[in-house]
Amino acid sequence: MxxxxxxxxxxxxxxxxxxxxxxxxxxxxxxxxxxxxxxxxxxxxRISSLKKKSDETRSLLTKNMNELSEKLSGQKISIEARSGANGKLFGSVTDAMIASELNNNFGCKLDRKSIQISESIREVGIQEIPINLFQDIHTTINLIVHPVGTDPSEIEKMVAEKQTKENQPEDPDINPSSDQD
Missing domain, CATH: 3.40.5.10 (Ribosomal protein L9, N-terminal domain)
Known part of the structure; x- marks a missing residue:
């Protein structure tokens, strides 16, 4: 048709x-x-008038989404979740929860479909979350998932310490692959 x-x-x-x-x-x-x-x-x-109206709407929406992209880019949001001692969540953080938190914190109207996570988040920590705002307009935010009753800054410190330990070079005097007899 x-x-x-x-x-x-x-x-x-x-x-x-x-x-x-x-x-x-x-x-x-x-x-x-x-x-x-x-x-x-x-x-x-009526096509020409429809195209003109549609182009105007699309350009206005593109402008608004570019502004929102700049506003959200690199921002940090935190979500509090119940978790066990090993950092595993009782449940998960979903795209709908992230969209709701963004809408509450920044006054935007994002749909859960614009949050581009492959699967629900099930661990405490910091995640980089890609967001598709409109056609070719994308941005990323940092999501801090922290246990109930803790401060999000504690998770940031823990992740920073873990990264510095991973980035430190190993002791050059120890060479396990040498076979000297």
Whole structure:
């Protein structure tokens, strides 16, 4: 079925475009949500105004998301979670929890789908979280997952100490691979 898109549909088409889509997709999703209309002679004449409106909306959204990207880039947020003595969480930190925390702290309206973690976080520590704000606009934040009743700065110190221990060179006098007899 040929339709004219009224709004941007991520991964499908931008507003003002004409595309062939499957009949079920058009009937069950695009048409009821007013994201597209059937491509009739009348709707084809309105395309130029739709494209202009869609381009204006997209440019405004791009501008807003660039500003948000600059605001969020490199920021630290902390989430408190119950954990055992070994640092394993009782449960996990999900993308929805991260989005909610960002929305509360920075006053933005991010969806959980924009948080790009491959799987839920199940350990105490610091994670770098990639965020896809809009089409080609990406940023990263640092997430500090800390046990209930502890300060996030304690986790930062612990991670920093662990990294310095890993980065220290081994003692050069010890050479286990030498076979001198």
């Amino acid at each position: 040929k339709v004219v898109f009224l709004e941007d549909v991520p991964g499908v088409a931008n507003g003002g475009e004409i595309k062939n889509v499957k009949l079920g997709f058009a009937r069950n999703y695009l048409l009821p949500k007013n994201l597209a209309t059937p491509a009739t002679a009348e709707s084809l004449q």
